[in-house]
Amino acid sequence: MEQRGDILVVDDSLTSRTLLAGILEEQGYRVRLAGDGQEALHITRQAPPELILLDLILPHLDGYKVTRRLRRDPSLPYIPIILITTMGDSESKVRGLEAGADDFVVKPPDEAELLARVGALLRLKRSQDALVVEKNKVDLLYQVSQELSAELDLDTLLTRILELTNQTIGASGGNIVLPGKRGGPPYGISTRQGEEPVPRQIWETVLEEGLAGWVLTYRQGVIVSDTWDDPRWIAIDEIHYRTRSALSVPLIRAGRVIGVMTLTHEEPAHFAEDHLDLANSIASQGAIVVENARLYTETEKERSKLAAILTGTADIVVVTDREGNILLLNPAAEETFDVQEEEVVSQPLREVLPNPALVELFERGAKGTPPHTAEVALNTNCTLYASISSAEGVGYVAVMRDITYLKELEEMKSEFVATVSHDLRSPLSTIHGYADMLARSLNGEEQEYARRIRIGTKQMAELIEDLLDLGRIEAGMEADYQPCQMDVLIEAAIDSARFQTELEGLSLTATISSPLPVLGNPGQLRQVLDNLIGNAIKYTPAGGKIEVRAWSKGDRVCVEVQDTGIGIPREAVPRLFEKFYRVPSAETKELPGTGLGLAIVKAIIDQHRGELWVKSTPRRGSTFGFSLPRHEGTLDEGRGEQP
Ligand code: ADP
Numbered sequence: 001m002e003q004r005g006d007i008l009v010v011d012d013s014l015t016s017r018t019l020l021a022g023i024l025e026e027q028g029y030r031v032r033l034a035g036d037g038q039e040a041l042h043i044t045r046q047a048p049p050e051l052i053l054l055d056l057i058l059p060h061l062d063g064y065k066v067t068r069r070l071r072r073d074p075s076l077p078y079i080p081i082i083l084i085t086t087m088g089d090s091e092s093k094v095r096g097l098e099a100g101a102d103d104f105v106v107k108p109p110d111e112a113e114l115l116a117r118v119g120a121l122l123r124l125k126r127s128q129d130a131l132v133v134e135k136n137k138v139d140l141l142y143q144v145s146q147e148l149s150a151e152l153d154l155d156t157l158l159t160r161i162l163e164l165t166n167q168t169i170g171a172s173g174g175n176i177v178l179p180g181k182r183g184g185p186p187y188g189i190s191t192r193q194g195e196e197p198v199p200r201q202i203w204e205t206v207l208e209e210g211l212a213g214w215v216l217t218y219r220q221g222v223i224v225s226d227t228w229d230d231p232r233w234i235a236i237d238e239i240h241y242r243t244r245s246a247l248s249v250p251l252i253r254a255g256r257v258i259g260v261m262t263l264t265h266e267e268p269a270h271f272a273e274d275h276l277d278l279a280n281s282i283a284s285q286g287a288i289v290v291e292n293a294r295l296y297t298e299t300e301k302e303r304s305k306l307a308a309i310l311t312g313t314a315d316i317v318v319v320t321d322r323e324g325n326i327l328l329l330n331p332a333a334e335e336t337f338d339v340q341e342e343e344v345v346s347q348p349l350r351e352v353l354p355n356p357a358l359v360e361l362f363e364r365g366a367k368g369t370p371p372h373t374a375e376v377a378l379n380t381n382c383t384l385y386a387s388i389s390s391a392e393g394v395g396y397v398a399v400m401r402d403i404t405y406l407k408e409l410e411e412m413k414s415e416f417v418a419t420v421s422h423d424l425r426s427p428l429s430t431i432h433g434y435a436d437m438l439a440r441s442l443n444g445e446e447q448e449y450a451r452r453i454r455i456g457t458k459q460m461a462e463l464i465e466d467l468l469d470l471g472r473i474e475a476g477m478e479a480d481y482q483p484c485q486m487d488v489l490i491e492a493a494i495d496s497a498r499f500q501t502e503l504e505g506l507s508l509t510a511t512i513s514s515p516l517p518v519l520g521n522p523g524q525l526r527q528v529l530d531n532l533i534g535n536a537i538k539y540t541p542a543g544g545k546i547e548v549r550a551w552s553k554g555d556r557v558c559v560e561v562q563d564t565g566i567g568i569p570r571e572a573v574p575r576l577f578e579k580f581y582r583v584p585s586a587e588t589k590e591l592p593g594t595g596l597g598l599a600i601v602k603a604i605i606d607q608h609r610g611e612l613w614v615k616s617t618p619r620r621g622s623t624f625g626f627s628l629p630r631h632e633g634t635l636d637e638g639r640g641e642q643p
Pocket of ligand 1: 531535536538539540563565566567568576581582583584588592593594595596597598599622
């Protein structure tokens with residue numbers, strides 16, 4: 001049997017109409033009838049047939065006119081028209097074709113010929129309809145991608161996707177729900193949302209037990225012809241209950257379902273396979289733009305978080321790219337350096353902030369050479385403690401803290417200490433001398449008292465020596481430098497520490513390259529090594545390891561003492577080299593010390609134009625390192641020189 005179709009037969013003769021209808025109905029076509037041109041136009045506009053068999057000669061409005069009017073009506077789809085004519089002459093055929101008809105049959109028609117022509121035109125009509133559907137689909141998808149790709153606000157975007165799909169598919173409502181990322185809450189939008197957003201629990205239920213959940217699990221679109229018969233449709237409220245048919249499709253991006261779009265209608269069986277097809281196509285376009293908008297929203301959120309941190313912190317933050325051009329100055333940096341971020345962004349740091357210490361710190365950061373910290377003195381008499389680090393994919397970040405008050409305190413301490421220690425030295429040696437004499441004239445228990453007085457005065461004398469040392473070093477006395485070999489000095493320091501490390505149950509290893517010529521005061525350099533190794537021993541519990549490394553890098557000689565000890569909290573690091581500073585912790589309180597060792601180390605290294613650095617992780621251990629300029633001359637050449 002021929003494919004069925006809906007055909008309108010227009011003829012003023014009842015006999016002809018009945019005859020034609022009979023032939024067509026016998027073949028399974030659905031036939032509607034019209035007795036004149038007006039009626040034909042009316043019926044066609046009400047519900048367009050798939051083909052019209054139109055008599056040419058009709059009262060009032062003849063077949064040509066009816067054809068012309070139908071063809072001019074933009075609201076009508078393409079409908080094939082076959083004119084029925086008694087005149088087989090070519091003139092009327094030409095007029096008919098010009099008016100827009102597609103074919104002719106002569107009255108009375110030959111049955112087989114009529115059916116063949118009707119069948120051929122219906123096939124043409126169907127393929128044309130299919131083309132129109134495809135074109136509309138392409139137009140729609142183009143519109144979706146055009147309209148949505150510029151939109152980055154997730155709410156607006158989801159609403160617009162729903163609107164466009166509803167318009168195209170003829171749904172009466174719908175929603176899109178996006179499951180939360182990494183276990184976060186889901187996010188959804190519904191066409192009936194109005195002012196109040198749909199509560200989160202509803203989205204959770206829908207995703208766990210409802211149709212959207214099914215689509216999420218099975219990663220494919222589905223049509224529910226009657227929601228009353230389908231357990232996947234959970235009627236959460238009255239509106240849900242009134243929904244009778246639904247269509248749901250996944251939004252898939254990079255193989256992952258990022259959301260589910262559901263369309264609804266109040267009538268059962270509203271959605272057909274081609275709706276599903278179209279919804280799937282829109283969903284795949286939608287997935288791209290939704291993912292973009294989501295990424296944008298997340299990036300924006302991270303950006304504002306970071307901006308809030310950078311604005312809120314009292315630390316000064318300066319960020320450059322890999323080429324040393326400014327990327328960011330936080331408000332504290334703008335205020336300290338008296339520049340506006342937007343005016344200097346993308347300009348070279350060395351031009352914008354021409355502070356030698358800061359520029360050098362960034363250069364060291366770029367080369368990866370220690371130390372990664374520096375004191376940056378500003379023209380305003382302020383001193384900053386700066387540390388540099390490399391930020392993957394960004395460049396270099398310097399974080400600075402104002403330590404002016406600490407520097408001032410340090411100076412006051414120096415003056416005070418120099419005066420007091422000098423004045424204490426002579427009374428102390430008097431006490432020591434008399435205690436010595438006293439001991440000789442006493443016996444037993446009294447002699448022990450005198451011994452303790454001598455130990456006490458000895459410790460005080462050592463402390464005073466340290467202080468005076470420090471004073472001398474800071475004042476630049478004893479700066480008559482000579483060439484010496486750092487490797488030899490280290491070996492000697494290790495030798496004398498060996499006994500102590502064994503006593504404390506520590507392992508002490510060394511990796512030292514040779515020669516390591518430097519210019520300096522060997523006594524002071526030895527003092528540096530003794531202090532650093534001494535601290536490593538003191539602050540590393542039994543069983544730990546100490547490693548001393550020394551190597552030559554470019555024109556520098558570098559030394560590091562690494563331990564696996566108690567480590568130093570981050571906030572204490574900037575203060576380590578202050579006089580009398582000791583990390584306030586239960587562990588350090590138990591251990592003897594004056595807090596002068598590292599101050600002496602710093603003073604000596606500064607005098608030798610060296611660099612000093614610390615890396616430490618609490619409970620993991622610390623590494624103290626320094627570098628000095630390598631002395632290239634022969635050992636005798638440098639005698640008496642300044643480094
Ligand atoms: P001290 O006489 O207290 O050892 P230093 O000036 O040598 O004085 O050191 C100052 C402080 O730095 C110490 O009190 C200690 O808290 C900390 N410190 C120094 N070296 C180390 C280290 N290797 N491991 C852990 N903490 C250390």
